[in-house]
Amino acid sequence: MTATLIRQVRLSGDQESRDILIEGNKITRIEPHIPLPSGAILQEGHHRLVLPGFIDGHAHIDKSLWGMDWYENQVPRELPAIIENERNFRRQQEFDSRQQSERIARLAIAKGTTHIRTHIDVDTEIGLKHMEGVLATRDKLADQVYIETVCFPQSGMLGRPGTRALMEEAVKLGADYVGGIDPSSFERDPVAHIDAIFEIAARYGKGVDLHLHEAAELGAFSVELMIERTLALGLQGKVTISHAFCLGEVDPAYQDRLIEGLAKANIAIATTAPANRSVPPYEKLRAAGIRVTAGNDGIRDTWSPYGNADMLQRAMLMGLKYRWRQDKELEQALHAITYGGAEVMGLKDYGLAVGCQADLVLLDARVVAEAIVEPPLARTVFKAGKLVADRGECLF
Amino acid sequence: MTATLIRQVRLSGDQESRDILIEGNKITRIEPHIPLPSGAILQEGHHRLVLPGFIDGHAHIDKSLWGMDWYENQVPRELPAIIENERNFRRQQEFDSRQQSERIARLAIAKGTTHIRTHIDVDTEIGLKHMEGVLATRDKLADQVYIETVCFPQSGMLGRPGTRALMEEAVKLGADYVGGIDPSSFERDPVAHIDAIFEIAARYGKGVDLHLHEAAELGAFSVELMIERTLALGLQGKVTISHAFCLGEVDPAYQDRLIEGLAKANIAIATTAPANRSVPPYEKLRAAGIRVTAGNDGIRDTWSPYGNADMLQRAMLMGLKYRWRQDKELEQALHAITYGGAEVMGLKDYGLAVGCQADLVLLDARVVAEAIVEPPLARTVFKAGKLVADRGECLF
Numbered sequence: 001m002t003a004t005l006i007r008q009v010r011l012s013g014d015q016e017s018r019d020i021l022i023e024g025n026k027i028t029r030i031e032p033h034i035p036l037p038s039g040a041i042l043q044e045g046h047h048r049l050v051l052p053g054f055i056d057g058h059a060h061i062d063k064s065l066w067g068m069d070w071y072e073n074q075v076p077r078e079l080p081a082i083i084e085n086e087r088n089f090r091r092q093q094e095f096d097s098r099q100q101s102e103r104i105a106r107l108a109i110a111k112g113t114t115h116i117r118t119h120i121d122v123d124t125e126i127g128l129k130h131m132e133g134v135l136a137t138r139d140k141l142a143d144q145v146y147i148e149t150v151c152f153p154q155s156g157m158l159g160r161p162g163t164r165a166l167m168e169e170a171v172k173l174g175a176d177y178v179g180g181i182d183p184s185s186f187e188r189d190p191v192a193h194i195d196a197i198f199e200i201a202a203r204y205g206k207g208v209d210l211h212l213h214e215a216a217e218l219g220a221f222s223v224e225l226m227i228e229r230t231l232a233l234g235l236q237g238k239v240t241i242s243h244a245f246c247l248g249e250v251d252p253a254y255q256d257r258l259i260e261g262l263a264k265a266n267i268a269i270a271t272t273a274p275a276n277r278s279v280p281p282y283e284k285l286r287a288a289g290i291r292v293t294a295g296n297d298g299i300r301d302t303w304s305p306y307g308n309a310d311m312l313q314r315a316m317l318m319g320l321k322y323r324w325r326q327d328k329e330l331e332q333a334l335h336a337i338t339y340g341g342a343e344v345m346g347l348k349d350y351g352l353a354v355g356c357q358a359d360l361v362l363l364d365a366r367v368v369a370e371a372i373v374e375p376p377l378a379r380t381v382f383k384a385g386k387l388v389a390d391r392g393e394c395l396f
Numbered sequence: 397m398t399a400t401l402i403r404q405v406r407l408s409g410d411q412e413s414r415d416i417l418i419e420g421n422k423i424t425r426i427e428p429h430i431p432l433p434s435g436a437i438l439q440e441g442h443h444r445l446v447l448p449g450f451i452d453g454h455a456h457i458d459k460s461l462w463g464m465d466w467y468e469n470q471v472p473r474e475l476p477a478i479i480e481n482e483r484n485f486r487r488q489q490e491f492d493s494r495q496q497s498e499r500i501a502r503l504a505i506a507k508g509t510t511h512i513r514t515h516i517d518v519d520t521e522i523g524l525k526h527m528e529g530v531l532a533t534r535d536k537l538a539d540q541v542y543i544e545t546v547c548f549p550q551s552g553m554l555g556r557p558g559t560r561a562l563m564e565e566a567v568k569l570g571a572d573y574v575g576g577i578d579p580s581s582f583e584r585d586p587v588a589h590i591d592a593i594f595e596i597a598a599r600y601g602k603g604v605d606l607h608l609h610e611a612a613e614l615g616a617f618s619v620e621l622m623i624e625r626t627l628a629l630g631l632q633g634k635v636t637i638s639h640a641f642c643l644g645e646v647d648p649a650y651q652d653r654l655i656e657g658l659a660k661a662n663i664a665i666a667t668t669a670p671a672n673r674s675v676p677p678y679e680k681l682r683a684a685g686i687r688v689t690a691g692n693d694g695i696r697d698t699w700s701p702y703g704n705a706d707m708l709q710r711a712m713l714m715g716l717k718y719r720w721r722q723d724k725e726l727e728q729a730l731h732a733i734t735y736g737g738a739e740v741m742g743l744k745d746y747g748l749a750v751g752c753q754a755d756l757v758l759l760d761a762r763v764v765a766e767a768i769v770e771p772p773l774a775r776t777v778f779k780a781g782k783l784v785a786d787r788g789e790c791l792f
Contacts, residue, residue: 070762070763070765070766072723072763072765073721073722073723073765074722074723074724075721075722077719273671274716275669275671275713275716275717276716276717276718276719300769303721304721305721305723305726305765305766305769306712306715306716306721306769307769308769308770316702317671317716319702320670320671320672320702320713321671321672322672323473323672325469325471325699325700325701325702326469326470326471327468327469327470327701328470330701366466367466367468369466369468369469369701370466370701373696373701373702373703373704374704
């Protein structure tokens, strides 16, 4: 069994540095001074800050254009037009979802990401090509990053016959979650859409992760329907609502009732903390015991040119959006990109403690807040005890 | 006269690279191929993108804690408490505004900033210490960056006797603009506050730049008062309203009337594009001929831990806030950190054209949009024809 001794790193909140011993894929000791076991690899920590591996709770690694020719974005603002533009793009040129998902995964790993939940387009034109591409990347990089998958009917399901069958095929192929998209504003039939995806999830013993961009009361109605079905089908703990801008747009009393329902159904929330939209009320959600994860969403794709796979940058954007300036407040942003994501993924052995899987990031920052407001680039990353990135570069 | 030939750089929109000849502090030729004049310095452009020097139109370089011990932020959200906390901080420890303003200026220069408008605290406790510190930095770095100054009554003027006299002293010392702050919500007397600062400005032939955080109709009333006084005192073209969240918060018809008034009075707007507040309607302002600049605001001070002096990061935050995803839209963000700032500062010879002052940034990006969404670090910066930074590091 391989062992690694990380010598003298600082855990957040500690004044003094400590040693961390990794044996196999686990953290087995965290103590002020641990003698180097014979045969163990020595990694000098240089009193750097050590954080648990970052978790991207909402990604689209199947569709990034990273590393390709620059894509000149001329896309209108309306959701149906954006989606149609993307389908047109794919008709006009070859797109290799396997290659592109690996590129983004490697970029993410170099920045300290050890876990990704990615939505993967499934439609009647590309079929399961993107699913197959991402699953190949998932298997290829299984020792470097944990990837869970959501089959995602990006182009809609109700109006495109054949999509529902493809979603089932995607689940059989290995999707961990059944995805969905704006049941009213895009799919035009909230009950039919939500019933369809919950039905597949329940039948195959999978979870649900639905993209909800709908505003205010319209979005809130979708939230209500999802709460009802989660409870009815016994899917508590297995459902996530992504974006959920509406939770930040309804009046406080209604917001409280929705939060109560989400807590009862143990539904999680994924946010990207967009600057241009309302965001779910983070503190209120957490106070109600609701699990909250953060995600980088699409990175440099036909939707948007933004993003670089850095979850610390996402934490910064989250801090700016929620106006978190206090050090204590910024630790909430770290929580969202670490433990919050682990709760949403249901990871049992995640964290910086003895017995946990050794997923670690070492970086040069005095405190967590500094790592968030000015993310240091030269990161050293361990995945399940194995050194996967150093000085901000993938080692494989 | 020193001459520099920059060989083969790409101007935005060009397919082919061109040579730029700098003689003295001016751009004298921009052509496909220029022979190296004898005695001229050769700078290889390597087909990098060349942009005009960045302009930070709203800074607080007098109060940054950059390079000092980490400041643990525990500050409440209310403006008066934040300001009181800052005064307490200064009572408890020595703070060297000259040193700190130089640190931020150097950081900014390394990132391509060639012009800064900075607000400088003036109050009855620190007196003119910060003014003197920043003016010393301005003079010391006069060949590397252009700094214009706003004397800023951060702690209020009306309730703190002696502040108005200090503001006058600051103007005599060299402040280019008279600053102000929330006339109603903070100063508690909009007419008295606005009259006071406009009176000093008019008497000394200076401009005005007022911090307006006031919300919706309250802020809009301050805007109205400022329009009236700008017209009455003939200060058209010399007044800026910073932040002006209120312009994004009133109903469209009232917004239109305010914009009409701002245009008539030729009042400029400075924005930091905050994720957590409304923003002035950029497109509508520009369409009405109103000058708009962007700024980094405070960088890592007792107010907020964010910021790194990079105007390209500010452009990115602006793009995220305004939901600019198209390449053409993102060029507006570049405009705000370049030509928009130049218009607000009234610079006559700014730009990437023959006859302009040679303030240039060379960086590795295919297009402007790419430079904004993933700001490259290794920048080469010329100020008034002189190489001041290379590979992202100051050369002095």
